[in-house]
Amino acid sequence: MKHQKVKLKPPSWLKTWFLDKFDLSAETSDELVSRLRSAQKKNILAPNSLSMMEGVIQVDNLQVRDIMIPRSHIQFVFHDDKYHDILTRILDSGHSRYPVLDKNLDDVEGVLLAKDLLKYVGREDEFDMDDILRPAIVVPESQKLESLLAHFRRSRNHMAVVVDEYSGTAGLVTIEDVLEQIVGEIDDEHDHIDDKLDIRKHGDGRFTVLAGTEISVFNHYFKTTLPDTAFDTVGGVVTNEFGKIPKQHEELIIETMRFKVLRSDSRRIQLLEVNTAQAA
Structure with missing residues (x-):
């Protein structure tokens, strides 16, 4: 006897419930975010889950230049540095990866992983930078973060050197910098060392500023007078x-500076672009 395959269909009530709760027929990213926020209001999504979903959607609109560590903040070592000099730099900065330079920041020869120095403990006189030097990934400022993250995954690297249109070193970007755009700030034991890392200069009067930057830090950096009585952070102002x-890409002008929202979720602004040259 030949058995006929039966195609099972979900109960009509289940299909109706799913379509009512998750309307994914949006045609734009803004519309999709709006519907995800609606789902969160119905307690279908947790606030943290919504925030990460929005981060994933918005990452596609950001470029490396928006999140990179600027040239002036790069921690590096020279190819000819002595073993103990490198250890001192690592102890002072606390990072795990360092660009290795020949003469200056435009001559990056590779990347040093701090853990690779362990093999020379007890035989420091045998230290050879070329023996542990790893190749550096080089990416342009204009590369999309989605593409960079895929590059990191394929190459199993965690840091890339960012170059400008003239092939000069513009900054550094790490996989942590990219992931923070999705999951929010990832604090570690070294993040408090320099508050000015919350404000990153990119040239032409353009800066990226974490919305959580304290107003006093912002005012001191830009020589401004944003009110600090009712609000503690730039994002609050x-x-x-x-x-x-x-929403993302919305703009306004405060004290002759143009503020553009680079990333936000349903609860708060997360990342801003501040332009001091194009407020008009």
């Missing part, structure tokens, strides 16, 4: 000026 939680 900008949100108040908008009168709402602004």
